[in-house]
Amino acid sequence: MAEIQMQTDVPTPQDGSEAANKDWYGRWSHLYKILDRRGPFADPSFTPGHGDVLDSSFIFLREILLNNCRVLVIGAGGLGCEILKNLVLSGFKNIEVIDMDIIDVSNLNRQFLFRPSDVGKPKAKVAAEFIMKRVADVKVTYYHGKIQDKDDDYYLGFQLIICGLDSVEARRWINATLVNLVGDEPERIRVLVDGGTEGFKGQARVIIPTITSCYECSLDMLGKQKTFPICTIANTPRLPEHCIEWASVIHWPKIRPDIKMDTDDPTHIQWLYEIALERAKEFNITGVTYSLTQGVVKNIIPAIASTNAIIAASCCNEAFKLITTAQPYLNNYMMYTGNEGLYTYTFEHQKKPDCPVCGNERVTMEINKEMTVEDFIEYLKERQEIQLKRPSLSHATTGEKIYWQSPPLFEQRTRPNLEKMLIEMVEQGDEITVTDTTLPFSLQIVISYT
Amino acid sequence: MNVDKKTQKYDRQLRLWHANGQTALETAKVCLINGTATGCEILKDLVLPGIGSFTVVDNKIVEGSDVGNTFFLVSDSIGMNRAQAVTEFLQELNEDVKGFHFSEDPIALIENQPEYFLQFSIVITTNLPEKSLLKLADILWNAKIPLVIVCTVGFIGYFRIALPEHTIVEAHPENIIDLRLDVPFPALEQYVKTFNFGALGSMDHAHIPYVVILLKYLEQWKRDHDSKLPSTSAERNEFKKLIQSGRRNVEEENFDEALASVWKACTSTKIPRQVEEIFKISSCENITAESSNFWIIARAVRDFAANEGLGLLPLAGNVPDMKADTPNYVAMQNIYRQKAKEDASAVRARVHNILNSIGRSTDSISDDEIDSFCKNASFIQVIRYRSLQEEYITEPKNADIGRWLQDLQENIVHYVLIRAMNRFYESYNRYPDAATFFLEDDAEEVSEEASNDFNTLKAYVNILLREWKITSYPEHLDNHIHEICRAGGSELANIASLLGGMVSQEVIKLITKQYIPMNNTVIFDGVRSTSSSYIL
Numbered sequence: 001m002a003e004i005q006m007q008t009d010v011p012t013p014q015d016g017s018e019a020a021n022k023d024w025y026g027r028w029s030h031l032y033k034i035l036d037r038r039g040p041f042a043d044p045s046f047t048p049g050h051g052d053v054l055d056s057s058f059i060f061l062r063e064i065l066l067n068n069c070r071v072l073v074i075g076a077g078g079l080g081c082e083i084l085k086n087l088v089l090s091g092f093k094n095i096e097v098i099d100m101d102i103i104d105v106s107n108l109n110r111q112f113l114f115r116p117s118d119v120g121k122p123k124a125k126v127a128a129e130f131i132m133k134r135v136a137d138v139k140v141t142y143y144h145g146k147i148q149d150k151d152d153d154y155y156l157g158f159q160l161i162i163c164g165l166d167s168v169e170a171r172r173w174i175n176a177t178l179v180n181l182v183g184d185e186p187e188r189i190r191v192l193v194d195g196g197t198e199g200f201k202g203q204a205r206v207i208i209p210t211i212t213s214c215y216e217c218s219l220d221m222l223g224k225q226k227t228f229p230i231c232t233i234a235n236t237p238r239l240p241e242h243c244i245e246w247a248s249v250i251h252w253p254k255i256r257p258d259i260k261m262d263t264d265d266p267t268h269i270q271w272l273y274e275i276a277l278e279r280a281k282e283f284n285i286t287g288v289t290y291s292l293t294q295g296v297v298k299n300i301i302p303a304i305a306s307t308n309a310i311i312a313a314s315c316c317n318e319a320f321k322l323i324t325t326a327q328p329y330l331n332n333y334m335m336y337t338g339n340e341g342l343y344t345y346t347f348e349h350q351k352k353p354d355c356p357v358c359g360n361e362r363v364t365m366e367i368n369k370e371m372t373v374e375d376f377i378e379y380l381k382e383r384q385e386i387q388l389k390r391p392s393l394s395h396a397t398t399g400e401k402i403y404w405q406s407p408p409l410f411e412q413r414t415r416p417n418l419e420k421m422l423i424e425m426v427e428q429g430d431e432i433t434v435t436d437t438t439l440p441f442s443l444q445i446v447i448s449y450t
Numbered sequence: 451m452n453v454d455k456k457t458q459k460y461d462r463q464l465r466l467w468h469a470n471g472q473t474a475l476e477t478a479k480v481c482l483i484n485g486t487a488t489g490c491e492i493l494k495d496l497v498l499p500g501i502g503s504f505t506v507v508d509n510k511i512v513e514g515s516d517v518g519n520t521f522f523l524v525s526d527s528i529g530m531n532r533a534q535a536v537t538e539f540l541q542e543l544n545e546d547v548k549g550f551h552f553s554e555d556p557i558a559l560i561e562n563q564p565e566y567f568l569q570f571s572i573v574i575t576t577n578l579p580e581k582s583l584l585k586l587a588d589i590l591w592n593a594k595i596p597l598v599i600v601c602t603v604g605f606i607g608y609f610r611i612a613l614p615e616h617t618i619v620e621a622h623p624e625n626i627i628d629l630r631l632d633v634p635f636p637a638l639e640q641y642v643k644t645f646n647f648g649a650l651g652s653m654d655h656a657h658i659p660y661v662v663i664l665l666k667y668l669e670q671w672k673r674d675h676d677s678k679l680p681s682t683s684a685e686r687n688e689f690k691k692l693i694q695s696g697r698r699n700v701e702e703e704n705f706d707e708a709l710a711s712v713w714k715a716c717t718s719t720k721i722p723r724q725v726e727e728i729f730k731i732s733s734c735e736n737i738t739a740e741s742s743n744f745w746i747i748a749r750a751v752r753d754f755a756a757n758e759g760l761g762l763l764p765l766a767g768n769v770p771d772m773k774a775d776t777p778n779y780v781a782m783q784n785i786y787r788q789k790a791k792e793d794a795s796a797v798r799a800r801v802h803n804i805l806n807s808i809g810r811s812t813d814s815i816s817d818d819e820i821d822s823f824c825k826n827a828s829f830i831q832v833i834r835y836r837s838l839q840e841e842y843i844t845e846p847k848n849a850d851i852g853r854w855l856q857d858l859q860e861n862i863v864h865y866v867l868i869r870a871m872n873r874f875y876e877s878y879n880r881y882p883d884a885a886t887f888f889l890e891d892d893a894e895e896v897s898e899e900a901s902n903d904f905n906t907l908k909a910y911v912n913i914l915l916r917e918w919k920i921t922s923y924p925e926h927l928d929n930h931i932h933e934i935c936r937a938g939g940s941e942l943a944n945i946a947s948l949l950g951g952m953v954s955q956e957v958i959k960l961i962t963k964q965y966i967p968m969n970n971t972v973i974f975d976g977v978r979s980t981s982s983s984y985i986l
């Protein structure tokens with residue numbers, strides 16, 4: 001017994017890898033207490049000191065953790081910086097991080113792996129290099145680019161994927177990709193731990209593709225994005241936001257049609273601000289500021305270090321429990337809010353049987369007979385649970401194109417259909433295939449006229 | 451460039467607590483006792499948003515295990531003073547923040563030189579034994595300095611705020627709409643009279659602000675109903691029909707908005723009960739030279755409401771967006787704003803009178819502060835925390851703890867265990883730890899040492915239960931005692947970071963006096979991923 005106790009602090013002969021030997025005395029002693037001991041709440045399969053993931057030979061859980069488990073971190077922003085730090089301090093030594101962004105000065109209030117001199121550099125690169133410089137013997141590789149650049153084999157190369165993104169589109173993509181990856185082979189399941197924050201609020205969840213509810217199942221839980229009707233912006237502005245929208249949506253294209261608006265360019269924001277201010281003056285509207293202009297045109301969501309820390313830590317805690325089985329993992333959703341007191345709500349989010357990604361029932365929509373194809377497209381865009389931006393429609397059985405947004409050739413050819421009644425092209429009970437360039441999957445919708 | 455570097459850097463947080471909150475942060479002096487993994491994570495999340503300064507008080511020497519779970523140490527730090535080592539790494543997170551370290555034993559400092567802590571705006575402790583904690587809590591309580599006590603062990607995190615009184619003006623509620631539809635003030639009544647619905651063309655009719663629609667029909671209703679508002683649901687439905695009768699077609703969205711607000715229009719505007727309660731607190735009654743700005747303004751608002759305010763709080767002056775044409779909307783908005791201005795200036799006069807009467811200069815409270823109070827008057831809050839003395843010694847919440855312990859979903863069990871663990875530490879100068887406890891495949895074989903720690907910790911649990919007059923031992927505690935022995939005082943990076951986020955956020959709320967902090971204990975269970983808050 002005394003012998004085994006020694007292993008708490010000293011590298012064992014079994015994990016003969018170089019990395020383990022470089023560890024200083026006591027490096028993992030906090031962690032080993034958990035890994036080397038039984039716990040009353042631990043998963044029944046948990047064997048202290050042993051990995052149950054690979055049971056073919058006597059391999060220590062520590063080694064699986066430290067050297068063999070490859071984790072992918074998507075996003076190197078507010079959540080990503082925290083996630084990377086937590087993972088390497090929790091014993092994960094083999095990590096890849098993907099992010100397509102470059103560092104902006106407004107990141108520095110929370111993305112603590114970046115310094116003022118890093119502004120303009122790729123987040124993924126700076127984050128990976130910082131972590132490796134600070135924490136000994138960990139390997140963090142990076143990819144500065146889009147998640148859509150990678151194929152199935154790439155994602156299959158990781159045991160676990162942790163996602164700290166602020167884009168709904170990217171999360172839908174990775175979610176659908178991981179669900180589609182499984183097919184009929186459960187060994188192709190790659191668990192997705194997803195975190196998200198907005199101001200004082202956030203959520204952490206565990207998605208086991210095809211088994212638990214997926215990201216797509218819960219789209220209707222997202223708050224609806226604030227939009228202003230175009231007629232208000234054009235004719236009856238009342239709020240400073242209306243004036244700003246007018247400057248960016250109506251005035252810019254008219255005055256500067258050849259210049260693409262770049263919301264990261266301060267001279268562009270300045271221009272919009274001045275135009276908005278002028279319009280506000282004309283209508284006696286107060287409250288247009290540079291900061292508000294920036295907030296509206298960039299759709300800025302407040303972000304603070306503390307919320308990011310909470311959500312990222314929760315995600316990494318779940319990752320640690322999932323991989324080690326040292327405790328039961330979250331099933332499957334934790335919501336957090338901190339503006340009024342401090343609350344969390346943990347629950348099992350249910351799988352949606354007609355989820356377009358993980359469900360096996362088709363979606364049926366009750367549609368007014370009077371709808372034109374164009375009306376129907378607008379209707380689809382409004383539906384909170386499917387969130388489409390530029391849907392293209394085809395008849396599912398005949399394959400006939402109803403309306404395609406792109407390529408231009410097809411758009412032109414199908415544009416006349418927009419004015420037709422939907423019922424002329426799709427009969428009662430027929431199925432429509434809906435695609436959107438932002439989505440890696442298509443929706444099948446059965447039409448039922450009322 | 452329109453915006454300075456600092457505003458750019460803090461843009462994403464300024465949208466939550468604005469320039470005044472940021473100024474409060476930038477003048478705050480934060481003290482951390484013990485530079486543990488959790489302590490460093492708290493400081494990280496305070497240094498990033500830009501507190502004025504932090505001071506780490508810690509005389510321990512960095513060990514290999516500290517470097518293992520703390521991001522703000524490297525292997526070269528081993529053997530160095532921990533306060534100094536973590537301060538250097540934390541400091542580099544933000545060039546606007548000053549970092550200090552004081553390599554003194556916190557326990558000795560509390561014992562011999564407690565006044566040292568009075569220089570700080572807030573004190574945060576991690577891993578401080580009970581006796582020192584109580585003494586520190588006492589000193590800070592008397593000086594009205596907030597104390598935050600933090601502990602993480604294994605998958606469990608705990609923190610507690612102690613402060614005699616915390617007042618909040620800017621609670622940032624989701625909406626602060628106060629339209630006075632039931633009691634329109636003269637300028638608003640006058641404005642409604644300028645509308646003759648029948649004479650309006652269809653475009654103008656569809657752009658009458660719903661506030662005007664409601665007020666017009668309420669006026670008519672009151673004429674026919676002894677000046678009373680619709681009060682029963684039958685009456686409200688009848689009133690809705692009255693509004694519907696004036697509608698020209700289904701397209702008129704302003705009528706939809708009016709109909710949707712009928713219930714609100716028929717609810718009488720009054721001082722919210724929670725604000726009434728605040729007005730009754732003796733600090734509001736007995737204003738002295740020592741009274742805080744909050745209480746002076748609260749008193750002025752109370753007196754305003756009792757006199758020229760005609761029983762109501764000063765008007766906030768916000769008007770929500772609604773279907774309306776620009777000139778009408780802006781005109782109406784100005785009427786509300788003008789009234790809010792008049793109310794605020796009446797309150798200001800009262801504040802100045804009070805200041806004069808207590809010998810303070812009238813410019814010692816800024817107009818901005820008074821205006822902000824008036825705008826938020828319906829949502830002001832006062833939190834009076836219980837002291838640690840009350841919780842631990844004079845008035846422990848025996849009945850509540852006993853009741854909560856019965857419920858297996860509750861996280862109070864971790865509170866019991868942390869308290870017992872600290873008692874254990876007090877006696878043995880180490881945490882209960884059972885190195886070999888569950889190592890063997892056969893769990894029945896338990897080493898002597900391990901079973902000793904389990905039994906000793908259980909004995910402390912039982913002592914606490916007796917102190918709380920809880921007679922029966924809840925069996926599920928056994929598993930939690932096991933889990934604490936398994937953790938052996940370990941601090942996991944994830945739990946440290948999670949608590950770091952939670953604690954820093956509450957500290958920011960306390961410093962900025964914005965948003966509503968928790969009261970008074972939060973426990974996070976990283977096994978089940980749940981949290982609870984308790985008033986202990």
Ligand SMILES: [Zn+2]
Nearest residue numbers: 214217355358
């Ligand atoms: Zn799904």
